[in-house]
Amino acid sequence: VAGRDEAAFEAFVAARSHDLLRTAVLLTRDRGHAEDLLQTALLKAYRHWHRIAADDPYPYVRRILVTTAASRRRLRTTQEIVALPAEDTISSLLPFSDPADEIADREQMTAVLATLPPRMRAVLVLRYAEDLSEAATAEALGCSVATVKSQTARGLARLRAVLASAPAASRPATVKEH
Amino acid sequence: MPLSDPDLEARLRNHLRARADDVPPARGDLARVTRARFRAERRRRLTAAAAGLAVLVVVGVVQVTGSGVLPWSRQSAVPSDGRSLYDLPVRGGLASDGAWLRAVADLPWESDSRPVPGRQSSRESRRVVYADDVPGGRVALVVGRVRGVTLATWVTGPEGAAPDGMSVLPDSIPIEDGEAVGLLDVGPGGPAENVLAVVGFPGQRFRFSNGHVADAAGRLSLAWQSLSPEDGVAVSVVPGRHAGDEQTRLRDVDGDDVALLSTERFSAYIPRMPEPADPRGLRDRVDDGELQFILDYLVGYYTEPAEAVDPVLLWAGPMGSGSGESGALIGITLPSGATAAGMVTYRAFDGTNPSSNQHTGGMSGGMAPMPAGKGLLERLIAVYSWNSVIVSGPEAGTVAEIVRGAAVVNTFPLVDGAGTGPCPDDLAVTVRVRNAAGAVVGETPLSRTVD
Numbered sequence: 146v147a148g149r150d151e152a153a154f155e156a157f158v159a160a161r162s163h164d165l166l167r168t169a170v171l172l173t174r175d176r177g178h179a180e181d182l183l184q185t186a187l188l189k190a191y192r193h194w195h196r197i198a199a200d201d202p203y204p205y206v207r208r209i210l211v212t213t214a215a216s217r218r219r220l221r222t223t224q225e226i227v228a229l230p231a232e233d234t235i236s237s238l239l240p241f242s243d244p245a246d247e248i249a250d251r252e253q254m255t256a257v258l259a260t261l262p263p264r265m266r267a268v269l270v271l272r273y274a275e276d277l278s279e280a281a282t283a284e285a286l287g288c289s290v291a292t293v294k295s296q297t298a299r300g301l302a303r304l305r306a307v308l309a310s311a312p313a314a315s316r317p318a319t320v321k322e323h
Numbered sequence: 324m325p326l327s328d329p330d331l332e333a334r335l336r337n338h339l340r341a342r343a344d345d346v347p348p349a350r351g352d353l354a355r356v357t358r359a360r361f362r363a364e365r366r367r368r369l370t371a372a373a374a375g376l377a378v379l380v381v382v383g384v385v386q387v388t389g390s391g392v393l394p395w396s397r398q399s400a401v402p403s404d405g406r407s408l409y410d411l412p413v414r415g416g417l418a419s420d421g422a423w424l425r426a427v428a429d430l431p432w433e434s435d436s437r438p439v440p441g442r443q444s445s446r447e448s449r450r451v452v453y454a455d456d457v458p459g460g461r462v463a464l465v466v467g468r469v470r471g472v473t474l475a476t477w478v479t480g481p482e483g484a485a486p487d488g489m490s491v492l493p494d495s496i497p498i499e500d501g502e503a504v505g506l507l508d509v510g511p512g513g514p515a516e517n518v519l520a521v522v523g524f525p526g527q528r529f530r531f532s533n534g535h536v537a538d539a540a541g542r543l544s545l546a547w548q549s550l551s552p553e554d555g556v557a558v559s560v561v562p563g564r565h566a567g568d569e570q571t572r573l574r575d576v577d578g579d580d581v582a583l584l585s586t587e588r589f590s591a592y593i594p595r596m597p598e599p600a601d602p603r604g605l606r607d608r609v610d611d612g613e614l615q616f617i618l619d620y621l622v623g624y625y626t627e628p629a630e631a632v633d634p635v636l637l638w639a640g641p642m643g644s645g646s647g648e649s650g651a652l653i654g655i656t657l658p659s660g661a662t663a664a665g666m667v668t669y670r671a672f673d674g675t676n677p678s679s680n681q682h683t684g685g686m687s688g689g690m691a692p693m694p695a696g697k698g699l700l701e702r703l704i705a706v707y708s709w710n711s712v713i714v715s716g717p718e719a720g721t722v723a724e725i726v727r728g729a730a731v732v733n734t735f736p737l738v739d740g741a742g743t744g745p746c747p748d749d750l751a752v753t754v755r756v757r758n759a760a761g762a763v764v765g766e767t768p769l770s771r772t773v774d
Contacts, residue, residue: 298496
């Protein structure tokens with residue numbers, strides 16, 4: 146990696162690593178594994194940095210991150226979203242009025258997401274956390290739009306089925322404004 | 324009462340964003356750490372270049388052999404002439420029942436009550452493009468349009484149902500021109516068999532798979548079932564799933580995935596895995612949920628029910644890296660005699676959240692199947708995970724050595740032939756097992772994982 150590419154890599158990591166870490170946390174189960182995933186993705190990108198640095202590297206690196214997470218179950222290990230971040234506290238949670246209900250709600254959703262296969266979960270993260278279109282999600286995952294549609298529909302169906310049968314924390318969701 | 328589509332999507336979006344917002348900034352030395360890892364990796368690769376070449380040749384042979392067993396010959400696609408399913412005439416046994424079709428097309432969709440941008444077709448635009456009685460019930464495919472986008476959903480009910488006895492699936496999906504749509508439902512006799520309906524274009528062909536098979540040599544292939552559409556519509560009874568549905572695939576003749584929806588009762592069916600055999604007495608060292616998780620994955624990867632593959636708990640306990648994680652290694656024996664293994668690792672809940680005492684995660688990996696000839700407990704298996712390696716081998720093995728080149732980089736004890744220890748990485752590492760007398764019982768590279 147040449148000197149100017151080194152500088153570009155430094156700048157990219159400084160500017161976008163937090164965005165990538167946010168996605169990594171959603172794809173994995175805790176901060177430690179998310180950082181490991183992010184490091185792996187950055188390492189893969191760094192190997193080819195001279196080729197990708199000319200354009201905006203973010204979509205490329207995000208694709209590496211997501212496909213690495215989605216394939217870890219098979220390639221080496223899979224990380225499951227089950228843990229609330231250690232930083233979670235009642236005061237940091239969002240607008241529900243009853244903290245106990247809110248924690249239960251989050252834990253319920255976290256537990257249900259953990260039952261989804263990695264690629265299905267990755268599709269839901271990209272579609273609902275990153276607000277990517279079906280086409281952009283397909284591109285990020287290297288799959289067809291039909292697969293994104295199927296994985297989204299089946300992922301939602303599985304969430305619905307499990308949440309509907311769960312006894313607690315079934316209350317209307319509130320979308321946080323950004 | 325089931326959650327509506329918009330409510331579920333909003334709840335999911337809220338949950339994911341709230342979690343993401345809790346993430347503190349990334350560490351400040353990521354670029355430096357990445358460069359250090361890159362340099363270390365390059366040094367290791369140079370050292371291991373000769374061994375790597377040999378491995379590459381072997382893998383290449385396996386892949387060429389494997390590609391010859393695919394049971395599907397590629398043929399040219401059937402053109403849709405740029406049409407959407409919306410443009411085709413209604414098909415199926417109810418095609419002439421105009422009153423029933425109109426009433427079903429007029430059934431409300433979930434998105435009607437809580438509109439989601441881009442997901443709500445106008446009710447006036449909706450029409451049924453396929454309706455028939457299929458094994459176990461009556462189904463109809465309804466399509467609608469909004470701003471030039473075609474949306475599709477399935478409507479299901481009992482055989483012979485009147486329109487008011489039909490239920491609209493909560494999900495609707497946008498479809499492109501030329502795209503087919505499938506539906507999976509539980510079969511009339513229960514989940515041992517499923518019913519698959521696919522609506523495409525006349526002349527189009529499809530194939531379905533719900534998992535892999537491995538022959539006696541350990542070669543993997545997907546088990547495909549060719550469907551026989553008439554007039555572009557296929558309705559088939561397909562094998563039920565014995566585990567989760569991650570391995571369910573529906574493709575057209577070009578190998579493209581076909582959008583596949585499923586009924587709520589199909590999605591809700593979660594098979595319970597049986598207890599694995601526990602010859603090493605390790606069952607109380609693994610969490611029930613995590614054990615179910617890896618059994619579900621491993622059984623679901625193949626097409627056989629759990630009872631037919633004799634799951635065995637090969638190892639369980641705290642991982643050797645000292646990270647605080649635990650793990651378990653499960654083995655199965657396939658009908659061909661080939662054996663396969665899967666691993667889960669997880670971290671038990673640390674007690675920081677007062678409202679939860681549940682376990683907090685799992686990782687799993689399925690390893691490439693091994694040829695028939697040796698029983699699972701006699702087979703030497705070494706699996707890497709996050710700076711640890713899990714070893715399962717013959718009972719005589721008492722010590723495992725992590726070997727890189729000619730150097731032993733670590734040793735750890737085995738109990739009944741199994742155990743775990745630290746392992747710096749998974750690059751050019753082999754695991755050698757010795758018995759109490761110091762003689763080598765076996766040596767193996769780390770297990771190759773499967774996709």
